[in-house]
Amino acid sequence: MMRTLDLRGRSLTTAELLAVVPRAASDVGSAVDAVDALIAEVRQRGTAALLDQAERFDRVRPTSIRVPAAQLRAAEEALEPAVRAALEEAIDRVRRTTAAQVPDERVTEVAPGARIRQRWQPVDRVGLYVPGGKAVYPSSVVMNVVAAQVAGVRSIALVSPPQAAHGGSVHPTILGAASLLGVDEVYAMGGAGAVGALAYGVADLGLEPVQVITGPGNLYVATAKRAVKGVVGIDSEAGPTEILVIADRTARADYVVADLISQAEHDELAGSVLVTDAPELAAAVAAALPAAVAATRHRERVEAALGGPQSAIVLVDDLEQAARFSDVYGPEHLEVQVADPQALIPRLSSAGAIFVGDHTPVSLGDYLAGSNHVLPTGGQARFAAGLGAYTFLRPQQIIEYDRDALAQVAAHVGALSDAEQLPAHGDAVRARFL
Known part of the structure; x- marks a missing residue:
């Protein structure tokens, strides 16, 4: 149902990783x-x-x-x-x-x-x-x-x-x-x-x-x-929703399966990605998915999403490689289901929101966590933030100098205005002291 991407034993550059991360074939x-x-x-x-x-x-x-x-x-x-x-x-x-x-x-x-x-x-x-x-x-x-x-x-x-x-x-x-x-x-x-x-x-x-x-x-x-x-x-x-789960051998396969399906039910183009250094977990998730998908209400939509190019089970050597893969992917939702999540979080930079531990599923963030669920998709988390009060705020600087304070830097303004061949800039300051 979900394809497997095996990156074990491979040292890829950022550009090479960008070329292999699972993405929907959607072009704005x-x-x-x-x-x-x-x-x-x-x-x-x-x-x-x-x-x-x-x-x-x-x-x-x-x-x-x-x-x-x-x-x-x-x-x-x-x-x-x-x-x-x-x-x-x-x-x-x-x-x-x-x-x-x-x-x-x-x-x-x-x-x-x-x-x-x-x-x-x-x-x-x-x-x-x-x-x-x-x-x-x-x-x-x-x-x-x-x-x-x-x-x-x-x-x-x-x-x-x-x-x-x-x-x-x-x-x-x-x-x-x-x-x-x-x-x-x-x-x-x-x-x-x-x-x-x-x-x-x-x-x-x-x-x-x-x-x-x-x-x-x-x-x-x-x-x-x-x-x-x-x-x-x-x-x-914002495009189709996506979830990336970083999980190690301590993660519960049934939790991972439930969370992958929860985002896949949004849309046929939704992306569900599991990144793990535990082949046994990958196998357990792959084995459990068919029955779980068959039992869900929007099974056809979920099947299309999980079977699409935007979804995959990714095998990595260790959690360090998992973190690097995640940062290059830049997921909208990132779940961390590992034995020591607090040790991994400092290595994670690019994600719309990070959900930590077995009892913090993405669906909690969709409704009741208190965080905002309007988040960057399609890798935009590498350079953009989710929705918040700051989305509607503009930082403004209000500058106020008195005469003595301006006098202290008048010569510096003149020197820089002359260097930039904009002498009227310096003249505007000197006019205050004529």
Whole structure:
């Protein structure tokens, strides 16, 4: 079911490892032309284009793109008690964890009378994308909204694809979660058109442009976020989910199997990777997978994901090699199931989030751990971070010098401005002392 990649006895360069790590055959660039056309339609035709795209891609034409306030309140009231309680607990945990991501303002006195104040300023308005394809994601509402609220964002617009099963509106559980968080600006629109609408605004819909767009989506959503990057900020070009498990001979095969399947059920392109220095564990996992997959609800989707090029059992010589492989892969979710995880963690650098020990599965992070589940995929964890309050914050420096402090460095400014052949820079300082 899962292919085996044997790296034992091989010393590979970083470039060689990048060439062999399991990846889905998904290219964000392949959808550029189609996405550009969809965004252009929305910019030119506004609401009419969004309705046409909903009918084309979501097989329903919404009666109202903006969800009425009364419908939001009704959806919150209709939440099943167990779901509401779980959402409230998730909101509380994510809010408390996210609060630690907001830095305090700091003042540095570089000399008497010379102060630099560092503050973190939230953007005013954001657009949050919540997928609505193969599954329903009220948890993504929590992750996106709470991070923005903790950062201090004042205006939040949330979009999610219209659902034919719900009269062309957003799924009621998503609406209920949004209302629970106090979000009252929700739109039934999805895909590239929705991203374009958030970035540029839609005048005839009363939708004002946002400054930052976050949230996961399919290939077209990821491509659209790339297309509008620069017009707005984005979190990342999130693609299919992925899990990498580093496990040694002490790991339980049934736990590993359960965790690989848990992410594979998201999508046929989801990646599930086991990296181990224990051939006996690899064999046990491979032997247990068929029966476990057959027993799961989305077995066909899981089979496709585990059998795809993005999934593999990787054999390595030792945990040092496992850590290096993981860092080159840059997993969205990294699980560490080894005898001494605390000794291994310092050697792990590139991961969206790291889940440590037998009782910290990735699915906990998807819902109730308190961490954020909107994470970089496709190797982007090698250079990007997951969603957090900092996604919506801009560091600003406020500089204040008095006359004496400026006098102390006036000659230095003059020397450097002359060296760069920009004499007016030095003149601007000298003008203060004429």
